[in-house]
Amino acid sequence: MRNTGIAARFVLIMRILRTYARAYVDDLDAALASLTAVTGEPIGTRFTVPNGLELATVGRVLVVAGEKRTLEPYRATVATLIVDDLDDCQKVLDQTGARIVRGPQAVPTGRNLTAELPGGVQIEYVEWNKAQWERAGGRPT
Numbered sequence: 001m002r003n004t005g006i007a008a009r010f011v012l013i014m015r016i017l018r019t020y021a022r023a024y025v026d027d028l029d030a031a032l033a034s035l036t037a038v039t040g041e042p043i044g045t046r047f048t049v050p051n052g053l054e055l056a057t058v059g060r061v062l063v064v065a066g067e068k069r070t071l072e073p074y075r076a077t078v079a080t081l082i083v084d085d086l087d088d089c090q091k092v093l094d095q096t097g098a099r100i101v102r103g104p105q106a107v108p109t110g111r112n113l114t115a116e117l118p119g120g121v122q123i124e125y126v127e128w129n130k131a132q133w134e135r136a137g138g139r140p141t
Helices: 028-039 068-074 086-096 130-135
Strands: 016-025 043-048 054-058 061-065 077-083 099-107 110-116 122-128
Touching: 016 028, 028 054, 028 061, 043 130, 061 068, 077 086, 086 099, 086 110, 086 122
Parallel strands: 016 061, 077 122
Antiparallel strands: 016 077, 043 054, 054 061, 099 110, 110 122
């Protein structure tokens, strides 16, 4: 058998199940009324996190509402990706040289972390818990 000099490599990739654009607002109810009217989509998940931010989804838009000072640390995050496995996701991010900005931590929908990728894009990654998948109509296979 000839040695070709090529080493076997296993590459870990994350499975992205959903993608949400993010919109930052100061009045959640007004934003939701506008978004539901324009898109024809109902309000999906809606909840408040301990720091006072209110979050809700309309279609594939995640609306984040709060006071200007509370929103400031989150505004750099441009999207939310729902991933199959947050631990595997973090390994992939570590391999790419991403900087973990927040987390991993428990959130009302499961667990999340936020990372800044090389080049400067900042994304939130969330692994939904079973209850959130049930609210969302079921986990894809």
